[in-house]
Amino acid sequence: MQINSNFDGGNIRCLKCDDPSDIQLEIENDNNSDFYQWFYFRLTGAEGQDCQIKFANASGVAYLDGWKDYQAVASYDREFWFRVPTSYQDGVLQIDHMPEYQSVYYAYFAPYSTERLADFVGWAIGDPKVQLNTLGKTLDGQDLDQLIIGRPEEGKKKIWVHARQHPGETMGSWWMEGFLHRLLDEDEALSRQLLDKAVFYVVPNMNPDGSRRGHLRTNAAGANLNREWLEPTMERSPEVYLVREQMHKIGVNFCLDVHGDEGLPYNFIAGAEGVPKWNERLADLHGRFGESMMKVNPDFQMKFGYPADEPGKANMTICTNYIAETFECPSITLEMPFKDTNDTPQPLQGWSPERCVKLGASAIDALYEIIDDL
Numbered sequence: 001m002q003i004n005s006n007f008d009g010g011n012i013r014c015l016k017c018d019d020p021s022d023i024q025l026e027i028e029n030d031n032n033s034d035f036y037q038w039f040y041f042r043l044t045g046a047e048g049q050d051c052q053i054k055f056a057n058a059s060g061v062a063y064l065d066g067w068k069d070y071q072a073v074a075s076y077d078r079e080f081w082f083r084v085p086t087s088y089q090d091g092v093l094q095i096d097h098m099p100e101y102q103s104v105y106y107a108y109f110a111p112y113s114t115e116r117l118a119d120f121v122g123w124a125i126g127d128p129k130v131q132l133n134t135l136g137k138t139l140d141g142q143d144l145d146q147l148i149i150g151r152p153e154e155g156k157k158k159i160w161v162h163a164r165q166h167p168g169e170t171m172g173s174w175w176m177e178g179f180l181h182r183l184l185d186e187d188e189a190l191s192r193q194l195l196d197k198a199v200f201y202v203v204p205n206m207n208p209d210g211s212r213r214g215h216l217r218t219n220a221a222g223a224n225l226n227r228e229w230l231e232p233t234m235e236r237s238p239e240v241y242l243v244r245e246q247m248h249k250i251g252v253n254f255c256l257d258v259h260g261d262e263g264l265p266y267n268f269i270a271g272a273e274g275v276p277k278w279n280e281r282l283a284d285l286h287g288r289f290g291e292s293m294m295k296v297n298p299d300f301q302m303k304f305g306y307p308a309d310e311p312g313k314a315n316m317t318i319c320t321n322y323i324a325e326t327f328e329c330p331s332i333t334l335e336m337p338f339k340d341t342n343d344t345p346q347p348l349q350g351w352s353p354e355r356c357v358k359l360g361a362s363a364i365d366a367l368y369e370i371i372d373d374l
Contacts, residue, residue: 005041009111009170011214012041015056020049026057030215032222037061037262038168040107040214047102052094059091062216066262067093070339071350073110076101081110083340083350109260109338110353112173114142114212117205120177121145127184129195135242139220140209144239146246149183149200157253157374159367162203162243165225165319166217167210169260171336174353176204176258178360190368197371201250206239226257227315229322240319252327253374256363257319261335265342265351267300267359269293270333272324274309275316285330285370292369297362299344299355305335329374334363 003014003025016024023043029036036057043051058067067088072095073081084097084106095106124147125132131148138144150156161179163172183191183200194200205211209220218224223237232240271286272278293300314321324331336359340350349355 001043001045003041003043005039005214007042008113008115008212009214010040010042011036012039017043020046020051023051023053025053025055027055027061028214030210030218030222031213031220033215033218033224035062035215035217035224037063037066038108038214038216040105040111042103042105043099044103046099046104048098048100050096050098052096053106055093058088058093063262066338068263069265073107073350075105075107075110076103078105078111081107081352082348108168109170110174112170112211112353114208117173117208117211120180120204121147124180124184129184133246135203135246136238138209138238140212142208142212144206144208144242145204146243147180147200147202147204149180149202150195150198152199157198157371158201158251159198159374160201160247160252160255160323161258162206162256163258164205164207164211165239165257166259167205167207167213167219168216169336170211171260171338171351171353171356172258173205174356175334175336175360176202178357179363180204180360181357182361182364188364190364194364194368194371198253198367198374201246203243206243208239226259226319227317229319230317247323247327252323252331253329254367254370255320255323255327255329255331256334257332258334259336260338262338264304264335265337265339266304267334267336267341267351268302268305270306270320270335271308272314272321272331274311274314275321275325276312277325277328278311282324282328282330285373286332288370289330289332289366292366293362296365297359299341299359300362301343330370 005012013026071083133146228237228240
């Protein structure tokens with residue numbers, strides 16, 4: 001048997017793999033950071049054997065609640081990802097699985113590779129409505145790509161959407177596929193209407209370096225990008241610096257920041273209730289966006305989520321808060337689970353890439369609901 005994670009997005013350290021009933025692993029930290037929880041690796045040579053895969057350092061992860069009722073994902077072809085029996089006890093996370101083939105991949109959630117992103121961007125820019133704007137370079141020298149969708153004209157609303165500030169939250173990339181496929185669908189009447197009224201500024205992956213390195217939460221320098229919005233620098237957080245500069249140049253009427261949550265088994269949104277400029281108008285638009293999502297997609301709900309910040313108590317380093325206060329506009333964080341959804345479970349796959357895609361498409365309805373009032 002062999003364990004390997006030396007590939008795009010891979011993360012694991014193998015301590016012992018000579019006995020299928022006692023495979024011992026550790027998850028690697030993000031670079032220059034204490035964060036860790038994302039794992040992604042390949043097991044070969046274990047076909048037909050009952051494997052017990054044990055993560056020895058599971059008690060020290062960033063979000064210990066993430067292991068409650070959690071089931072890891074596995075795949076033979078890296079296309080279809082299914083859940084495998086997983087338990088957490090006495091500080092050890094354990095996967096129990098008998099591989100059917102000579103090669104199997106395991107991950108914290110279905111990965112989304114750099115190559116798939118490149119293919120997706122290539123597909124998008126084939127549409128005449130899309131312009132590619134490479135904002136600059138990351139610390140590892142990767143391009144930070146932005147897709148500008150629609151023709152900028154006076155009076156049009158400016159809609160900003162981005163995902164993967166936290167690279168291990170790969171559900172954000174799958175969500176983007178659903179969102180952009182529907183937005184660019186010539187036969188979709190709501191999308192045509194939205195593009196008559198707005199221009200979309202989309203960053204499909206805010207953290208290419210962390211994504212390729214197999215990080216949970218940070219970029220190459222160990223910066224948590226969603227805590228860099230107040231004072232980003234090119235030396236520490238160029239991804240935020242470059243996007244923020246564009247926002248100040250162009251303006252923002254609405255921002256959606258797409259994430260994943262380790263602990264909560266729900267899809268939900270969080271707002272900027274704690275910023276000084278929060279008001280009834282912003283509250284109404286936030287609520288209407290969420291209610292529309294809930295109507296068109298039962299996988300989304302509004303009952304469970306994060307507690308709202310008290311007035312004036314918002315952390316202004318967070319994207320949603322910084323943008324709502326700076327541009328006096330609705331700014332929303334969308335969260336998806338690493339687990340299954342409690343209210344609408346699908347045990348074979350749990351919350352999956354396919355369901356992320358559908359949720360992304362649902363955001364078109366929600367934006368259409370509020371576009372005229374932005």
